Structure formats: C-alpha cells, structure tokens
Amino acid sequence: EIVMTQSPATLSVSPGERATLSCRASQSVSSNLAWYQQKPGQAPRLLIYGASTRATGIPARFSGSGSGTEFTLTISSLQSEDFAVYYCQQYNNWPPAYTFGQGTKLEIK
Amino acid sequence: QLQLQESGPGLVKPSETLSLTCTVSGGSISSSSYYWGWIRQPPGKGLEWIGSIYYSGSTYYNPSLKSRVTISVDTSKNQFSLKLSSVTAADTAVYYCARHSSSSDYWGQGTLVTVSS
Numbered sequence: 001e002i003v004m005t006q007s008p009a010t011l012s013v014s015p016g017e018r019a020t021l022s023c024r025a026s027q028s029v030s031s032n033l034a035w036y037q038q039k040p041g042q043a044p045r046l047l048i049y050g051a052s053t054r055a056t057g058i059p060a061r062f063s064g065s066g067s068g069t070e071f072t073l074t075i076s077s078l079q080s081e082d083f084a085v086y087y088c089q090q091y092n093n094w095p096p097a098y099t100f101g102q103g104t105k106l107e108i109k
Numbered sequence: 110q111l112q113l114q115e116s117g118p119g120l121v122k123p124s125e126t127l128s129l130t131c132t133v134s135g136g137s138i139s140s141s142s143y144y145w146g147w148i149r150q151p152p153g154k155g156l157e158w159i160g161s162i163y164y165s166g167s168t169y170y171n172p173s174l175k176s177r178v179t180i181s182v183d184t185s186k187n188q189f190s191l192k193l194s195s196v197t198a199a200d201t202a203v204y205y206c207a208r209h210s211s212s213s214d215y216w217g218q219g220t221l222v223t224v225s226s
Contacts (some may be wrong), residue, residue, distance in 0.1 A: 011132040034212035043217065046214050047209065055212075095144075
C-alpha cells in the first residue's frame, strides 16, 4: 500500500499571503496525484489532478507541482474562502486502489 | 449537471450491516469512462476510500475493509450501493459516494451513519 504523508498538519497563514502545502508518497506515484479542498460540513472538492492540472472552475491562484514522491500545492494569495482542510490523493496504482493523505488544515493567522 | 445523492439509515446497531445507496442523476452510471466509489470520513478525521465499482460490475475494495464490504450497481435505476457488515463504533462516519476516473470530480453531499445500540 502506498502511504501518503502531508505536512504540516496545520498551517497558519495571513490573508493575502502565500501558502505552501506538502505531500509525500512512500513510493513513486509518477504524476498520478490529486488535491482536494474540504470545508466544514461539505464534501471534498477536486482542485488539482495529474499533479498540476487545475480542475474545472478552480481559480488560477491554486497551483500544483511535483512528481514521483514529492508534491506541493501552492495558493498564491490567500482569500478568506481558502481556509479549509486540504487532502492529497494518489491514484498511481488505480485500479485497484487509491489512498489519501491525512490532511493539512489551513487556518487564518 | 451530474448529481449524486446518498440514502440509507442514519443509525445502525453494532454487528449489523450498514446499507447505503447512491442515486446518480444528470448522467448515466453506464459511462465507460468512470468508476463509482464510496469514501468515508469518521468525525474529525480524514478520508478513507472504501471501494469502487465499474458499470460492468467489476469491483475494487480497500484491503483493510475487503472482508466486510460489498458494492453493487443497478444500471436500470442509475444507482450503486454499499453494504458493510459486522459494523462497530469505528465504522461511524460520514459516507460519501463519488464519481471517479482516477481523481474524484463529483461527490454526493455525504450522509452520517452512526453505529450505536
């Protein structure tokens, strides 16, 4: 099983600043990585797939990078609506399985 | 616009079987491009993939849950279903259904299932 590790667990950033979230895979997943945003009481929303491709309707301030085992989600200028929990997910060995990271909570500083 | 909606009991007794259905509207579950999956989230915790099904009936399960999980599809009703047997309090979670090719682009709103006597 591929284990996904996100860091930090909690990130405190001021509105307007840049946020950088990390995700590491226990073995290479190539570019088969997605990022999701989840707000309280809501289902996750797909932000990024293929490590760097924004999903439909996602603002350009969200960008993804990386390949292999190291990945980054960058939010260039934080808006109030961006404070949420972010999850990475690998799908390199899909099918038959995929796995999520444990999440990073992005909170207002 | 594709929509997914979970339905089923919100309370299940320990040792019994949890049963949920996801109804897909605004698109066909028989699309050859997609799988249909279940993901759960215990209160205050992260996301866990449970399993997925293709419209043909091919299934894929999380190895940690495989012995207790059954996912089925009913293409005539545009629905797919989850059964999780021998539940315990650890199975208390919000259960989501979702569409995915690789990443999951459409999700249901989620339904809280509590395991308690």
